[in-house]
Amino acid sequence: MAEIAKVTIRPARREDVGAIVAMLADDPLGGGRERIEDPLPSSYFNAFEAVERDRNIRLLVAEDGEGAVVGCLQLCILPGLSSQGASRGLIEDVRVAKHCRSRGIGEQMVTWAVAEARARGCKLVELLTHHTRIDAQRFYERLGFARSHVGMTIRF
Amino acid sequence: MAEIAKVTIRPARREDVGAIVAMLADDPLGGGRERIEDPLPSSYFNAFEAVERDRNIRLLVAEDGEGAVVGCLQLCILPGLSSQGASRGLIEDVRVAKHCRSRGIGEQMVTWAVAEARARGCKLVELLTHHTRIDAQRFYERLGFARSHVGMTIRF
Numbered sequence: 237m238a239e240i241a242k243v244t245i246r247p248a249r250r251e252d253v254g255a256i257v258a259m260l261a262d263d264p265l266g267g268g269r270e271r272i273e274d275p276l277p278s279s280y281f282n283a284f285e286a287v288e289r290d291r292n293i294r295l296l297v298a299e300d301g302e303g304a305v306v307g308c309l310q311l312c313i314l315p316g317l318s319s320q321g322a323s324r325g326l327i328e329d330v331r332v333a334k335h336c337r338s339r340g341i342g343e344q345m346v347t348w349a350v351a352e353a354r355a356r357g358c359k360l361v362e363l364l365t366h367h368t369r370i371d372a373q374r375f376y377e378r379l380g381f382a383r384s385h386v387g388m389t390i391r392f
Numbered sequence: 393m394a395e396i397a398k399v400t401i402r403p404a405r406r407e408d409v410g411a412i413v414a415m416l417a418d419d420p421l422g423g424g425r426e427r428i429e430d431p432l433p434s435s436y437f438n439a440f441e442a443v444e445r446d447r448n449i450r451l452l453v454a455e456d457g458e459g460a461v462v463g464c465l466q467l468c469i470l471p472g473l474s475s476q477g478a479s480r481g482l483i484e485d486v487r488v489a490k491h492c493r494s495r496g497i498g499e500q501m502v503t504w505a506v507a508e509a510r511a512r513g514c515k516l517v518e519l520l521t522h523h524t525r526i527d528a529q530r531f532y533e534r535l536g537f538a539r540s541h542v543g544m545t546i547r548f
């Protein structure tokens with residue numbers, strides 16, 4: 237592993253939306269699903285506002301020493317009855333900018349999210365990772381996650 | 393398959409909490425995680441209230457012709473930036489009372505949830521099912537879900 241990058245984990249702001257979408261699109265799976273245009277389609281900003289309004293959702297970015305956004309992660313805290321009424325944490329859309337990978341940025345973001353979920357009373361944090369993302373699965377196992385479930389999806 | 397049961401899918405009410413928790417507990421995996429006491433631990437009712445307050449979460453039950461609760465499902469509609477800012481649907485805690493299985497109740501609930509997610513603008517519905525629940529995986533495949541992801545969890 238290259239030198240660990242010192243990043244600041246902070247809530248995403250509206251002006252980060254472009255950098256976040258660029259990371260979502262810069263990916264074999266995400267590439268076909270996003271639309272990188274200038275200006276960005278307004279649907280991204282509408283979604284950002286919906287995320288901001290939802291007290292149970294945290295969209296985070298990792299910012300490097302020069303103020304550039306080099307990572308993102310979304311954490312949802314989901315109340316529910318199971319496990320004696322404990323909330324669940326759900327981690328989604330974890331991305332690190334290509335030129336910054338293998339420098340511990342994903343680990344810092346996921347560790348932050350797991351600690352936050354725990355602090356908010358979750359007894360479980362879960363995520364789905366595409367079956368082809370073998371490196372991601374190893375990464376999460378290293379952070380203490382188990383490959384306990386099958387993640388099933390239906391796309392319209 | 394036995395005769396299809398005619399059920400009504402409706403939002404859960406506070407007085408359904410006991411029936412829902414009983415279904416969550418009546419399961420090899422859920423059994424060790426729940427506490428069936430009389431009265432039920434207040435954590436279940438607190439969680440029910442948190443679910444009710446959250447506009448993006450729908451806790452549903454299936455009610456049979458006699459007014460008994462015989463199934464439950466939780467649907468979360470999660471805003472997020474990916475897929476051009478489309479929301480995601482997450483299905484959790486799907487249960488059917490043991491004496492009512494194989495009568496189409498799970499299918500009616502999941503079909504309802506998928507249609508609701510779609511109506512609310514989701515382009516994707518996702519769920520995690522324990523790797524040992526082979527029958528559940530076949531059930532979801534029959535309803536159009538793909539085994540596309542690995543579901544990873546960390547439990548505290």
